[in-house]
Amino acid sequence: MPADAREDLARSAEAAIREVDASVLPGFMRQLDHAALLAMARALGRNGLFRPGIRHRWEQIADRLRVAPRHRWILRRWLTALREEGLLQRDDDTGFVHDLRAVRRSEAAEATALVAEAARGLGYPVEMARFFVAAIEQLPRLLRDEVAVQTLLFPDGDLSTAEGAYKDNVINRYLNAAAVELLRGECQRTPATLRVLELGAGIGGTTAAIVPALAGEPVDYLFTDVSQFFLDAGRQRFGDRLRYGILDINADQPVQPGCADVVLAANVLHNSVHIGRLLARLRDLLAPGGLLVVIESCREHYQAMTSMQFLMSPRDGEPQPGATDVRAGTDRIFLTRDEWLTELADAGFTPLLDLPDPTHPLAALGQHVFAARTDELEQP
Known part of the structure; x- marks a missing residue:
């Protein structure tokens, strides 16, 4: 595509968001990710799994938390994210994970309280913010497949929340x-x-x-x-x-x-x-x-790891997206x-x-x- 045509197209895209200060958007995204990261830590820190001195393989954590087989790849992504963000330690030689940072209920609640503001700043409708919060609140049940994320995204068959994800945002x-x-x-x-x-x-x-x-x-x-x-x-x-x-x-x-x-x-x-x-x-x-x-x-945003990515878990017996391509072995979507x-x-x-x-x-x-x-x- 000629450079001038590409520039014209980029200007047309910019015109669709001309009223938006794009420089503030990364900060709002970080707010959503921070709330999701703390919610992951809270969900994994239940039942005394990470008491001082205790080490686990990821399979043991999945079993203790009764994570559904088709959602276990999500748990592995969480463990990777928590380690990368310094909230969890993993031994490279053995693969054992340990020393999950304890996240107080008040700390997680404070971050979750900012979800609505961050979603609004990114142009999401209020229904989308409610979905993010509902998913955070249901994380243990989502992992166990006791709640389908579709019921949160399409309440009573309503598509307005999903439209916020795929259309009504900056x-x-x-x-x-x-x-x-x-x-x-x-x-x-x-x-x-x-x-x-x-x-x-x-x-x-x-x-x-x-x-x-x-x-x-x-x-x-x-x-x-x-x-x-x-x-x-x-x-x-x-x-x-x-x-x-x-x-x-x-x-x-x-x-x-x-x-x-x-x-x-x-x-x-x-x-x-x-x-x-x-x-x-x-x-x-x-x-x-x-x-x-x-x-x-x-x-992969942490916010998506605690919400939309539950839609991407394969049905039992079906291969995971990326199972045989450049993503193989990474659990990346x-x-x-x-x-x-x-x-x-x-x-x-x-x-x-x-x-x-x-x-x-x-x-x-x-x-x-x-x-x-x-x-x-x-x-x-």
Whole structure:
């Protein structure tokens, strides 16, 4: 992408948040992470597990706390985070963990009391702050799988809380605005009807930004998800302006090569078991010169480790996201920015841009939009 086009697109994304002082956003994110970190320590410090002089393997902690098998990877991520933040010690030679810093109830409560302020500062609606707090309060039961995080995120089937995660906040307004401009550019570039395939459309947070912006353009938009629940919600919201279909990014479903001009994937590709193989399938699915637009988190916030990541635990017998790719053995869900750029190039894409720039204050929030193109057909 030419430098001037990239700058124009970045300005359009900035315009979506022009009223926001981006310099204060990293501080609000740290407030959320601090509350989550203390909540982890409180949840693990129950039942006298970390009395002075006592050492445990992580499996012993999981057993004592009755952590559900499918959520044990979350426990391992917590132990890593607590160690990295200096709240827990681990012996490198034996793997035993010990000396978890005791977190007073009042200290944790003080941090949790600031969650609403931090969420508001990041542009989240009040429902999202309530979800963060509810997840913190339910951590022991979430670990045991006695409470499903979906019941906290979608109370009585209400999607407004989830919309706060994927649409109604500062970073997603910025990223969605960039995605809109990318697809507008494809409409101008494509003489025929633009065929758009959205993967893992979910609650339609990105869809709701794209569809009105392309009104009047010749677009065939296929809204897909692995869940019929979200397809039904999409039909209710967008009606017959879109087509709808079930599609599992980890299933080897037959898809016609070259059937899409644009593939849009917002906050879904991290669920892949092997990102390289998935990107190769998407490359083949796209027409020559087709565009891939990806919105992804590129770091794991502690706040997400105590809330949204419970959605990412595999069902019993299913592989964990990243189980066989660059994330294997790390329990990481999200690829880093550099890993995304490498994986896109290795899969045969030409990266065009990624935003925000690493020096931008929004980069501290960890979410990026990537655009990459397949090769054009060689002329005879």
